[in-house]
Amino acid sequence: MSRELHTFKGGVHPPEHKTESNGHPIHAAPLPRKLVIPLRQHIGNPAKPVVEVGDHVKKGQMIAAADGAISVAVHASSSGTVTAIDLQPVPHISGLPDLCITIETDGRDEWIAHAPLDYRTMAPADLRMKLRDLGLAGLGGAVFPTGAKLNPGPTQHCPTLIINGGECEPWITCDDVLMRHHADEILQGVAVMRHLMGSTEILVGIEDNKPEAIAAMQAAADRLDFAVEVIAVPTLYPSGGAKQITEILTGKQVPSGKRSTDVGLQVFNVGTTYALARAVHHGEPLISRLVTVTGHVLRPQNFEVLIGTPMHMLITLAGDRDGTTGVLMGGPMMGMPMPNLDVPVVKATNCLLVKSRELFPPLPKALPCIRCTRCADACPAELQPQELFRFSKVGDFGRAQEYHLFDCIECGCCSYVCPSHIPLVDFYRYAKSEIWAHEKDKRASDLARERHEFRQFRQEREKKEKAEKLAAKAQAKRAELAAEPAAGAPPGSGDADARKALIAAALARAQARKTEVAPKNTDNLSPDTQHEIEEIEARRAKIRELARKPLESKENNT
């Protein structure tokens, strides 16, 4: 622990409230009768269902496959029957439903066949694919597909690996408890990461308010055959943020718009590392996680919860009390209020914080911003929150972006210190989502423009092709006629001659057609037939003569 630590700018010291829940052993939450498993639990494309309603599934069976590189699969958390694949409420602040697979559990909790992965002999790309198919996503909060993150990039080398056990947010203790009880397995996961990333330096950063976790991790690290440095970092919110813990441990800042691999390091949460160890050493997909249930409950503690378990079940398990004013998924600084408690626990659910009027008194009404810049002093991302607020409020999103709105990690330090009690982060979230929506609209309109222009181009082309085809046909005809010697006109005597020749040819054709339709039985007759015809003709002439005569006689008579 002789490492020189750095500090990040800003940060706050909110009351920790860790002791309520971190002293108890981990209890497995009982198997619910119904599991509702959302298909969009991670960043990237939602998973695509691979089962049908009525199918019987086993525990750990893939029920939805990853769709693309930035996506992960989703698995059945227990055995049972798929009863629905439809829109169900999900843990999202909007309360909007999303596509979920509902499994009626059979109580047998029967595993599908699974085996450990021999990660040392597997090609790194295959191993990453396998991790994607085992549903691994970051459990620290962002739920980014772990397989995609375990790619050191074109350099094939990421010297530093940071294991984030900061858990700086008040109330939450799931990482703390995990480190106390599963330190060895966490470090087994680190061994796999080290293998994939080619890292030589492994730093485990833990806030110094978790001495038991630090001791457990240190003991486990001493048993390893490679060097792992367990470092206690001063307790200061948000030191558990990826960029903040990076700066504390290495002094490096990840430049705006760059990835941490660009500065030669990668950060993983301890929960992710544990899940990775379960996946590689046992072949188990990510179907459960630790969830802290704390706040206004009788027995605050951590549960091992199957993904898809309804939240109200956990709160009942921890002992619900009267006077609940709402439930946050996450901690008090960054947590999201849940629209209702029928929603399932997902991969991102690290904590259920039950609120009451005593623990979370309603915020005083906001006052106008007085530009005191206390928020700027507290901002760990070194932004100017008061300016971002000003631009976001009036919808000047361009200026907000110039002030690096997208470097905001939404940690809530600015709102926490604001003497006017302005919910600043809400404004940044609003501005970010407006900018994203605008970009989406822009892409849609660019696509429409492109398609419209292509359609016009195609119509023009078709018209031209038609005209060309006709012209080519006429040309061919002319050439054919010019080749015929019957036309008579000397070659190369100009347009007028060509037209004359055309007319002549047309006349000749007409003549030919006329002769074609004339009766052909009067040619080449024998003399007898000729004689017969002449006789007939003579008779006809006589009859005509006779026919005319009476008329003439009549005329004479009158």
Place this chain on the structure above:
Amino acid sequence: MLAAILVMVGIAVVTGLILGWSAIRFKVEGNPLAEKIDAILPQTQCGQCGFPGCRPYAEAIAKGEADINQCPPGGEEGVKKLADLLGIEPKSLDETHGATKPKSVAFIDEQTCIGCTLCIQACPVDAISGAAKQMHTIIAAECTGCELCLPPCPVDCISMVPIAEDLPHWKWKHPVIELKRIA
């Protein structure tokens, strides 16, 4: 005296050559203002502005032949952006060109469709797939909601379905904060 004249003529010739060359070398293709206007227009290609598409309308605005408030899909926001670009006062939308509607996509009732291809010919962005006497369907991701396919349909099997808000399209609302009354 002569030297001075020669120098002046020389400078005139040299600058003339440079200007002439740069006029050819840096010639701007098309109307850059029309491009900028076109980038603001929503590309619905609905023709409600009275021009056959967004590009001709943009060109008409650039030439000063059309007003900036003739685009209902762009809405008041679009008018404001055009006003900002052109440095003129924003106006309210001209209602003779139609009202702004919520974003929708066309939907073909496939039971009723007779496969006449008339809608395919009307679609400005080729967002309908189908063939003669084959059922047609809308490629929803590419439909701009221009409604141009509605009038030609002989069996009225196309309807406009407003885009419902779902999780990937959900947006944070502008925070409404209760302010303390201080006076």
